[in-house]
Amino acid sequence: MSPTERLVINRLRERPVDGPAVDRFLARWGSPIIEGERATFLYRGHVDQAWIRHRVVGLPDPLEMKRVGDTDLWAVTTVLPEGSRVEYQVETRQGEQYHRFNDPLNPRLAHSPLGSSSVCAAIGYRVPDWVVPDPEARPGTLVEEVVRSRALRRDQPVQIYLPARFNRATNYPLLVVHDGTDYLQFAAMKTVLDNLIHRLDVDPLVAVFVPPKDRLKEYPNHAPHARFVARELVPLLNERLPLVDTPEARCLMGSSFGGVASLSTAVRYPGFFGSLLLQSASLVFTDIGFEHGGGPAFDPVVKFVNAFRARPRQVVDRIFMSCGVYEPLITPNRSMVPVLRHAGMRVHYVEARDGHNWENWRDRLGDGLSWLFPGPQKFVYE
Amino acid sequence: MTTILLGPQRFTTTVGATVRSLDLDGPIAVINSGWEERESDDGELSAILDGRARNLRLYHRMLDVLTKDDHFAAAALDFRDRQDELRAFYGIRLQSAVDAVHEVTHRTSIHGIGPLAVDAAIAAVRDVDGWYAGQLAELYRSVTDVAPPLASPTIGWHRGEIGAILDDCVAVAVAGGNVRTLLRTLRVFDLTLPADKPVVAWSAGAMAMTERVVLFHDFAPQGVTAAELHDTGLGRVPGVIALPHAKRRLRLDDREQMRTLARRFPGDRLTLLDDGAIVRFPDGSGELPAGARTIDDDGYVRVVGAA
Numbered sequence: 001m002s003p004t005e006r007l008v009i010n011r012l013r014e015r016p017v018d019g020p021a022v023d024r025f026l027a028r029w030g031s032p033i034i035e036g037e038r039a040t041f042l043y044r045g046h047v048d049q050a051w052i053r054h055r056v057v058g059l060p061d062p063l064e065m066k067r068v069g070d071t072d073l074w075a076v077t078t079v080l081p082e083g084s085r086v087e088y089q090v091e092t093r094q095g096e097q098y099h100r101f102n103d104p105l106n107p108r109l110a111h112s113p114l115g116s117s118s119v120c121a122a123i124g125y126r127v128p129d130w131v132v133p134d135p136e137a138r139p140g141t142l143v144e145e146v147v148r149s150r151a152l153r154r155d156q157p158v159q160i161y162l163p164a165r166f167n168r169a170t171n172y173p174l175l176v177v178h179d180g181t182d183y184l185q186f187a188a189m190k191t192v193l194d195n196l197i198h199r200l201d202v203d204p205l206v207a208v209f210v211p212p213k214d215r216l217k218e219y220p221n222h223a224p225h226a227r228f229v230a231r232e233l234v235p236l237l238n239e240r241l242p243l244v245d246t247p248e249a250r251c252l253m254g255s256s257f258g259g260v261a262s263l264s265t266a267v268r269y270p271g272f273f274g275s276l277l278l279q280s281a282s283l284v285f286t287d288i289g290f291e292h293g294g295g296p297a298f299d300p301v302v303k304f305v306n307a308f309r310a311r312p313r314q315v316v317d318r319i320f321m322s323c324g325v326y327e328p329l330i331t332p333n334r335s336m337v338p339v340l341r342h343a344g345m346r347v348h349y350v351e352a353r354d355g356h357n358w359e360n361w362r363d364r365l366g367d368g369l370s371w372l373f374p375g376p377q378k379f380v381y382e
Numbered sequence: 383m384t385t386i387l388l389g390p391q392r393f394t395t396t397v398g399a400t401v402r403s404l405d406l407d408g409p410i411a412v413i414n415s416g417w418e419e420r421e422s423d424d425g426e427l428s429a430i431l432d433g434r435a436r437n438l439r440l441y442h443r444m445l446d447v448l449t450k451d452d453h454f455a456a457a458a459l460d461f462r463d464r465q466d467e468l469r470a471f472y473g474i475r476l477q478s479a480v481d482a483v484h485e486v487t488h489r490t491s492i493h494g495i496g497p498l499a500v501d502a503a504i505a506a507v508r509d510v511d512g513w514y515a516g517q518l519a520e521l522y523r524s525v526t527d528v529a530p531p532l533a534s535p536t537i538g539w540h541r542g543e544i545g546a547i548l549d550d551c552v553a554v555a556v557a558g559g560n561v562r563t564l565l566r567t568l569r570v571f572d573l574t575l576p577a578d579k580p581v582v583a584w585s586a587g588a589m590a591m592t593e594r595v596v597l598f599h600d601f602a603p604q605g606v607t608a609a610e611l612h613d614t615g616l617g618r619v620p621g622v623i624a625l626p627h628a629k630r631r632l633r634l635d636d637r638e639q640m641r642t643l644a645r646r647f648p649g650d651r652l653t654l655l656d657d658g659a660i661v662r663f664p665d666g667s668g669e670l671p672a673g674a675r676t677i678d679d680d681g682y683v684r685v686v687g688a689a
Contacts, residue, residue: 374605
């Protein structure tokens with residue numbers, strides 16, 4: 001947007017505004033309004049104050065909204081670079097009552113295990129077309145199983161993805177997915193696999209989706225969890241399914257604490273897995289002391305990452321890492337890339353103008369999976 | 383022995399007119415095993431061939447063999463796994479060798495060492511290609527020793543049927559698709575296309591008619607980016623490397639990359655088969671006809687016969 005063009009919200013502020021004018025404005029522009037690299041958030045209601053709440057590192061949180069004239073319309077404008085995608089909510093105060101909710105003027109929502117948020121997509125952001133079901137893509141199947149785990153001392157439910165045209169005469173690579181149920185539910189991972197395999201971007205593979213029971217205990221460098229994955233789950237799958245039984249064909253993946261679970265499992269069983277797919281991994285560390293600011297849940301994480309940084313070693317061949325530039329974990333992730341590379345691992349690192357959320361992780365699956373499991377495009381000449 | 387290589391048929395369909403131009407009456411044998419499980423969806427192709435198509439159904443026949451002949455199936459699966467492993471090692475060695483060509487090409491040379499280094503780097507790539515080809519040939523020898531296709535009654539039965547269909551046909555059409563699958567089906571049945579019958583082949587089918595099948599895709603999202611020697615084809619068109627979809631799959635304007643590709647295969651003519659391309663080799667001629675487009679040793683695309 002050129003400097004001479006004024007934001008539509010400013011043009012509205014410059015003239016007398018009444019209720020019908022606000023109605024017309026909202027009907028025409030909706031919310032949020034994207035103009036070049038500016039996003040204007042709107043809220044309409046008889047409240048005393050209104051804010052936009054978000055977790056974008058670098059922007060003030062909350063973003064305080066200002067009333068437009070004497071109306072019940074509130075607005076705030078912020079910079080939003082091309083390609084960005086942010087999740088947010090509206091917060092209001094009426095007297096002593098505070099309320100926080102999704103933007104009633106914006107139908108676009110993102111979902112996570114913690115609930116939903118409104119989504120603001122900047123100019124240039126597009127939902128990848130491989131995240132929606134493609135009628136031409138043959139679907140794989142999900143098989144539910146329960147694995148008795150001595151390591152975890154419990155039954156562990158898993159869901160096993162078998163690609164379309166699954167054939168016992170073919171051997172498949174194996175992908176172990178931490179937070180498996182969430183990846184299926186919030187990152188559309190079955191659809192993503194179906195589509196990427198159909199497009200020949202990704203080799204047909206078997207994926208096992210593993211949900212945690214006590215995530216904060218099991219994921220940050222937990223010996224029983226690692227033993228379950230490496231010594232119980234993978235051998236069991238090798239027995240039952242036609243898998244390529246080599247480290248190169250085994251990959252661990254996870255986001256956030258699931259990323260820590262992936263790396264720490266690989267560290268406990270070096271050379272057993274060939275690759276990792278880490279998304280916004282919670283690789284928090286300290287360079288001196290132990291004040292990490294993440295609360296008690298991060299204590300074992302920091303202990304593990306500090307120890308790894310003190311003595312880095314090659315535990316897999318290849319790592320795909322992604323992180324959102326708007327999340328607090330961007331700095332630890334950037335810092336870990338050279339550490340992992342110097343340890344001898346090949347790292348493909350990707351950043352996105354997005355946050356710590358499932359749609360960010362979904363959108364990066366194309367890059368990650370096709371790098372780790374390149375599809376057979378080179379063989380096909382129609 | 384007339385062979386005609388065509389460009390992709392999806393958007394510019396020339397196969398019907400090309401077959402009609404042969405002025406032959408009778409059925410046309412069709413090989414479309416590269417379409418894999420869609421092999422039987424050949425209605426559109428059959429219509430283009432004026433209803434004269436006789437599908438050899440090589441893919442379905444291969445599945446039948448793998449189902450009925452346990453000994454052959456075990457050997458075939460073992461071969462596949464060994465070839466996959468060989469390809470993985472080849473890919474690592476090849477990519478390093480091709481990257482080295484790029485690096486020495488861009489290194490400043492004050493004392494004239496640069497061109498010598500480039501020659502040596504390309505020779506190293508050829509060495510890697512040669513190693514792969516040698517290992518692959520050895521693999522074929524060992525699998526043939528263990529499970530000779532001609533010793534399989536099931537394969538023998540199918541070969542009888544295939545031969546009978548070919549005898550009845552006046553020409554053969556070979557479609558594109560997955561070139562690995564297409565070549566496998568040709569090998570399982572040890573298929574040699576009759577020299578006296580014209581063959582019209584496109585895309586992966588055209589690749590299968592050559593001696594050396596080279597895989598390439600400069601725009602693939604990941605994996606080994608260098609063009610890879612894959613296998614030997616039927617060798618009906620010697621000295622030609624077929625490059626279907628060249629505009630879509632090759633960085634033709636990257637002279638350095640094209641030069642490296644051309645110099646890797648010095649005895650072959652890298653022939654571009656884009657939409658609408660028709661390259662005729664009449665009566666066993668190995669000469670590229672006027673109008674064919676090739677990548678020359680200097681990395682430029684040239685048109686045969688152009689001034």
